[in-house]
Amino acid sequence: MARNDYARRPGGGQGLRDQRPRNCRFCNAVVQGHDDVCDPCRQGAQRGREHLNGPSYPTLLNAEGKLCADSLDAWANDLALAFAQGSPALTKSQLRGFYGHVKRLESSLGRNRPFEDVVCELTRLKPLVHARFERKKIPREFKTFIERNVAASVASKEEFGAFVRHFEAVAAFCEGRIKDEGKGRD
Ligand SMILES: [Zn+2]
Secondary structure (H helix, E strand, C coil): CHHHHHHHCCCCHHHHHHCCCEECCCCCCEECCCCCCCHHHHHHHHHHHHHHHCCCCCCCECCCCCECHHHHCHHHHHHHHHHHCCCCCCEHHHHHHHHHHHHHHHHHHHCCCCHHHHHHHHHCHHHHHHHHHHCCCCCHHHHHHHHHHHHHHCCCHHHHHHHHHHHHHHHHHHCCCCECCHHHCC
16 A cells, blocks of 8 residues: 555655655745755845845945945845855854954944044954954855955944944844854854
């Protein structure tokens, strides 16, 4: 009985096991086949990569100097998906390190630290992402994110402020999508 049913399937019993639906590891949507990422989450990551490498990134402020809403919403979400699907995927500890540094710089600016000091500290992030990327600790997408935003942020306090708001949104969209690093390695 069952034996005959299996025999008629190409690939035999093995095929049944492979066809079991899985869930997307980012949004839980049902995906077919071997994948654990659904099409919308994969496409979001692709948009994030294109945006990061596009000529208009990171234009966070509009002509009136106001923060562009997309930088807090759609772009930030797509970037988070790109970091989570990078190779290696971004980890929470790596994200926290860079995010914490940028947030501390913002508060020191609030305590009247000269912007030139902040520029110097921001620029230090560029060699740091280079080294972390070469040591395979962060994905290329995150390296590009830091490099391009640092380059734009050193222009003015307003540009830096826009980067901090954008980074806050990206970090929030990373929640539930990136994991802690395994086995205490850094
Ligand atoms: Zn998904």
